[in-house]
Amino acid sequence: MLTAKGTATRQRIIDGAAAEIRDRGVAATTLDDVCGRTATSKGHLFHYFPGGREQLLLAVADREAWRVLEDQQPHLSRLTTWHAWQAWRDAVVHRYQQQGVHCPLGVLITELGRGTPAAQAVTGRLIGQWQDDLQAGIASMQQRGQIAGELNAERTAAAIVAAVQGGVTILMSTGSSAHLEATLDTALLFLKSSALDAGPDATPSEGNRK
Amino acid sequence: MLTAKGTATRQRIIDGAAAEIRDRGVAATTLDDVCGRTATSKGHLFHYFPGGREQLLLAVADREAWRVLEDQQPHLSRLTTWHAWQAWRDAVVHRYQQQGVHCPLGVLITELGRGTPAAQAVTGRLIGQWQDDLQAGIASMQQRGQIAGELNAERTAAAIVAAVQGGVTILMSTGSSAHLEATLDTALLFLKSSALDAGPDATPSEGNRK
DNA sequence: CTTCTTCTGGACTTGCTAGTCCATTTTTAG
DNA sequence: CTAAAAATGGACTAGCAAGTCCAGAAGAAG
Numbered sequence: 001m002l003t004a005k006g007t008a009t010r011q012r013i014i015d016g017a018a019a020e021i022r023d024r025g026v027a028a029t030t031l032d033d034v035c036g037r038t039a040t041s042k043g044h045l046f047h048y049f050p051g052g053r054e055q056l057l058l059a060v061a062d063r064e065a066w067r068v069l070e071d072q073q074p075h076l077s078r079l080t081t082w083h084a085w086q087a088w089r090d091a092v093v094h095r096y097q098q099q100g101v102h103c104p105l106g107v108l109i110t111e112l113g114r115g116t117p118a119a120q121a122v123t124g125r126l127i128g129q130w131q132d133d134l135q136a137g138i139a140s141m142q143q144r145g146q147i148a149g150e151l152n153a154e155r156t157a158a159a160i161v162a163a164v165q166g167g168v169t170i171l172m173s174t175g176s177s178a179h180l181e182a183t184l185d186t187a188l189l190f191l192k193s194s195a196l197d198a199g200p201d202a203t204p205s206e207g208n209r210k
Numbered sequence: 211m212l213t214a215k216g217t218a219t220r221q222r223i224i225d226g227a228a229a230e231i232r233d234r235g236v237a238a239t240t241l242d243d244v245c246g247r248t249a250t251s252k253g254h255l256f257h258y259f260p261g262g263r264e265q266l267l268l269a270v271a272d273r274e275a276w277r278v279l280e281d282q283q284p285h286l287s288r289l290t291t292w293h294a295w296q297a298w299r300d301a302v303v304h305r306y307q308q309q310g311v312h313c314p315l316g317v318l319i320t321e322l323g324r325g326t327p328a329a330q331a332v333t334g335r336l337i338g339q340w341q342d343d344l345q346a347g348i349a350s351m352q353q354r355g356q357i358a359g360e361l362n363a364e365r366t367a368a369a370i371v372a373a374v375q376g377g378v379t380i381l382m383s384t385g386s387s388a389h390l391e392a393t394l395d396t397a398l399l400f401l402k403s404s405a406l407d408a409g410p411d412a413t414p415s416e417g418n419r420k
Numbered sequence: 421c422t423t424c425t426t427c428t429g430g431a432c433t434t435g436c437t438a439g440t441c442c443a444t445t446t447t448t449a450g
Numbered sequence: 451c452t453a454a455a456a457a458t459g460g461a462c463t464a465g466c467a468a469g470t471c472c473a474g475a476a477g478a479a480g
Binding site for chain 2: 107110194
């Protein structure tokens with residue numbers, strides 16, 4: 001059983017490991033580094049994570065996955081107006097510009113092995129939730145007639161999740177958010193222009209126009 | 211100086227390392243594994259790659275980056291008809307379905323450190339070339355009036371590169387190509403529908419329609 | 421032929437890191 | 451109060467992998 005103190009220590013280890021990984025990368029982060037940073041010792045580490053490094057990394061990955069969604073709130077769960085979509089877009093760009101070239105989650109998943117069931121579960125939950133929120137947003141805009149009803153909300157949401165993911169990947173490789181912004185703006189332009197096809201209820205942006 | 215034999219050995223090491231990495235991942239690939247597989251020894255390795263592991267990995271990454279573009283040919287450099295676009299889309303999906311959850315290049319770049327100038331150079335060249343080809347394709351379709359002339363070809367090409375990248379990333383995490391296909395189809399739908407807005411020269415796909 | 425360079429092989433060193441173990445302190449609970 | 455359970459600290463081990471070194475074979479050059 002865990003006491004309150006034990007729970008706190010466990011959490012401190014996860015947080016410290018997450019911070020260390022954000023600072024220096026997964027490969028360069030040793031268990032000793034984590035111990036040093038969190039004022040704990042190997043004994044603790046294996047006490048709370050009998051599975052060792054792998055189990056700790058998984059716990060960190062799970063934590064980071066939550067943060068990804070948290071950082072997009074409250075916009076992501078209320079995509080009911082074009083204004084909200086724009087705010088969401090800005091939040092995503094801002095979040096990843098801040099993060100820069102370090103993507104703790106991506107690297108963690110890589111390290112854990114993408115094929116691992118546990119790692120797939122973490123990414124699956126993240127992508128699923130993200131896509132669900134986008135889909136709900138698209139559906140609600142469709143109900144108001146601001147996005148063409150003929151659009152397949154599920155597929156479109158999947159496309160946007162992928163687009164954002166790719167923009168982030170490129171940002172991490174190049175340090176530039178240009179692709180992320182281009183892909184988000186193009187996605188929004190697509191959604192808006194779909195309504196134009198059907199009827200002029202929407203306010204198109206000039207994002208991708210010359 | 212390198213003799214013909216030396217060059218061949220060097221290449222054999224790169225190819226063997228690439229194969230080993232594709233099979234088992236970067237982290238799990240040791241220099242001894244590479245030596246074993248290529249019938250060489252540590253002596254060779256440091257003879258041809260004085261920079262050690264890092265230099266070897268960089269050489270492998272460069273090789274893999276070329277393959278990514280090669281595998282999309284001849285379609286990628288001739289995106290002048292909707293048929294060619296569709297063939298390109300199919301080639302991309304097929305290539306990555308084959309590859310499955312292993313992305314040698316992505317993992318290599320991760321391992322080398324995304325911030326490293328050398329790694330950024332490799333990814334930068336790859337993304338740049340890819341985007342240029344897409345942009346040329348869009349421009350040529352615009353000249354024929356099959357894509358709306360008002361579209362910003364550069365930004366749109368950037369958005370598509372990002373989208374594909376994201377679809378691939380998700381494929382690697384989940385093993386499903388659904389997102390990759392969704393994002394490619396949505397991108398093509400977007401291009402086609404842009405022409406519809408302007409004038410009915412294009413043949414829209416039903417990809418994203420219900 | 422012979423001399424110099426390049427190529428090849430593998431044994432060895434060095435350093436690091438995950439994981440183990442156990443002794444000690446603190447907390448919980450009856 | 452006391453005994454059991456949980457938390458803590460750190461020294462220790464084992465194994466692995468990167469990188470070094472050197473001796474000898476093969477090949478080019480004159």
